[in-house]
Amino acid sequence: MKIILVAGARPNFMKIAPIMEEMRKDNEFKPLLVHTGQHYDENMSKIFFDELEIPKPDINLEVGSGTHAWQTAEIMKRFEQVLIDEKTDLVMVVGDTNSTLACSLTAAKTHKKVAHVEAGLRSNNWDMPEEINRVLTDRLSDYLFTTCEDAKENLLKEGIDEKKTYFVGNVMIDTLLKNKQKAEKSRILNDLELEKQNYAVLTLHRPNNVDNEENCKKIFEIIEKIQNLIEIIYPVHPRTRKNIEEFGLTEKINGMKNLKMIEPAGYLDFLRLMSSSKFVMTDSGGIQEETTVLGIPCLTLREETERPVTVTEGWNVVVGLSEKKILDNVGIILKDYWKKGKIPEKWDGKAAERILKILQKVKK
Numbered sequence: 001m002k003i004i005l006v007a008g009a010r011p012n013f014m015k016i017a018p019i020m021e022e023m024r025k026d027n028e029f030k031p032l033l034v035h036t037g038q039h040y041d042e043n044m045s046k047i048f049f050d051e052l053e054i055p056k057p058d059i060n061l062e063v064g065s066g067t068h069a070w071q072t073a074e075i076m077k078r079f080e081q082v083l084i085d086e087k088t089d090l091v092m093v094v095g096d097t098n099s100t101l102a103c104s105l106t107a108a109k110t111h112k113k114v115a116h117v118e119a120g121l122r123s124n125n126w127d128m129p130e131e132i133n134r135v136l137t138d139r140l141s142d143y144l145f146t147t148c149e150d151a152k153e154n155l156l157k158e159g160i161d162e163k164k165t166y167f168v169g170n171v172m173i174d175t176l177l178k179n180k181q182k183a184e185k186s187r188i189l190n191d192l193e194l195e196k197q198n199y200a201v202l203t204l205h206r207p208n209n210v211d212n213e214e215n216c217k218k219i220f221e222i223i224e225k226i227q228n229l230i231e232i233i234y235p236v237h238p239r240t241r242k243n244i245e246e247f248g249l250t251e252k253i254n255g256m257k258n259l260k261m262i263e264p265a266g267y268l269d270f271l272r273l274m275s276s277s278k279f280v281m282t283d284s285g286g287i288q289e290e291t292t293v294l295g296i297p298c299l300t301l302r303e304e305t306e307r308p309v310t311v312t313e314g315w316n317v318v319v320g321l322s323e324k325k326i327l328d329n330v331g332i333i334l335k336d337y338w339k340k341g342k343i344p345e346k347w348d349g350k351a352a353e354r355i356l357k358i359l360q361k362v363k364k
Contacts, residue, residue, distance in 0.1 A: 001363050002030045003090045003115075004082070007057075008038030008075070008099025010048055011172075011286050014267065015094035015117060017052040018174035018352035024055075028360060034082060036075050036099040037062040047266040052175065068098060068129055075102035083110045090115055090359070093137060094171070096130040096285075101137050108140040117171055117355065119144035120151030121285070123306040127208065130285075131306070143362070145355055147289075148309045148344055168354040169346030172286055173293050177349040179268060186272035192233065192260065196276045199231040202259075206283040209301060210240040213247045215321060219301065220249055222323050226281075226330055227258035233273060235265045279333045281326075288316045293347060297338045299329055315341040 003023070007016045016033070023029040035057035049056070061078040063071060079102065083091075091107035093100045094117040104114045119138050123131050138144060138155060146152045147170040155165050189196070202223065204210050209219060226232060236244075241261075244250055253259065265273065271290075274280055279297040280287060288307050291298035292314030300318045310316035315338070319325040332338060346354075 001028055001090065001359065002032065002086075002088045003092055003359075004032045004034055004086065004088045005092045005094075006034050006036065006079075006099055006103040007054075007094070008036035008063075009095075009097040012094050012097060012099065013048045013052055013054060014175045014286070015171045017054050018171050018178065019092070019094075019117070019355060020054055022352045022356050026356065028363075029356070032059070032086060032088070033057045034079070034103070035060045036079070036103070037064055038071065038075070038097060038099045051267045052179070072098045072102045075099055076106045079103050079106045080110065083107065083112060088112060089363075090143075092117065094118055096121070096134045096137070098129070098133065101133040104137045104140045113142040114140055115143040115145065115355075115359070116141040117145045118147055119165070120146045120153075120155045121306040122151075122154045123304045125304055128206070134306070143358070145351075145358075147347075147351075148307075150308060166354075166358050167346065168358070169348060169351035170289060170344075171351045171355075172289055173347040174349050174351050175267075176271065176290055176293055179271060180275070183268045183271040183275065186269050188265065188269040188272050189276060192262070194231070194233070194276070197278050199233055199277055200226070201273050201277045201280045201282075202232050202234040203237075203280070203282045203284055203287060204234075204240055204301070205237045206302065209283050209321075210237070210243050213243075216243060216247055217249065218321055218323075220253060222321075222326050223259060224252070224256055225323075225327060227256050229330065229334060230278060231258045231260065232281075233277075234259060234261045235263065235270065235273075236261050237264065279330070279338075288314070289347075291315055292341055293343055295341065297333045299326060301326075309344045310341075313342050313344050315339070 005016055007013050023031040063074050090113045092115040093104045107114045116137050144165045145168045152165050209215050275294045280291050281299045283301045285307055288310040292310045298316040303320045305318050
């Protein structure tokens, strides 16, 4: 069974890695890895491929950066040629990036079957480009692999045939559990002179937070107050760094003595940072899941989450950009009164294994 697996952005790599590993163990599968080049930083891509032991991509489309429409269209044009050249049984996409939508749409239009890993997640916020990518990819997919029961419910409400849906667990957690012990050897705590449980981690990348000047300024007003209570480590996305300068926030942030801005970290270094922190503040979906498994309090700086299981069962609370909510919850965490979460069903490191078993059955 020849399967084209698509990765394009850093979160995709974490989801592709365990699937590639399982496929390499089984002669029934012939995987072909396509890297769209949506995230094109060579150093960061290399670090993720090396650390997660992902083989070198068979094909790199080298698309690079651009607007959503340009990037999606460019991936589609280049990926169409791959589908013409390579006879494939299935195209597998993961997550909710532009690469996910572009390749699933191209596959559907060339009459190839599509499998979507991490199907059914919904924020119900159509201002998020990821929500558009998720919903459209699910409509195009023949096999929808879900991380939790509520994702399956979302798909059924949208009229998707239940026979196409499979609850397999979370491949991101496969990667986390495999690498957790390896991350313990990271030297990042020493390099940054950090003590366990004595700092917080901040990540920001959603357009509504970092491209919107009013919201960006509001976030750093709140961060200024929090860094007076605990040291904050902030790996800065290049686009956010540029916006910080454009919005005139550089001097203000430089004056925050307890906010340490660092370059984006590799997977193992960041996993070590998260797992040893007191709490995490983020607008990332994947980090909400990872903190739930690590047992680390998480404050989601958005008005909603497409991963509600991290709130209902895990260690996550959605606080939006409300200063009162954020500061109140930080206070609770610092007093060690945070809720005790649990690991959701099937987040056990075996999601990729289940996916392959299903594909073996449907093939027969």
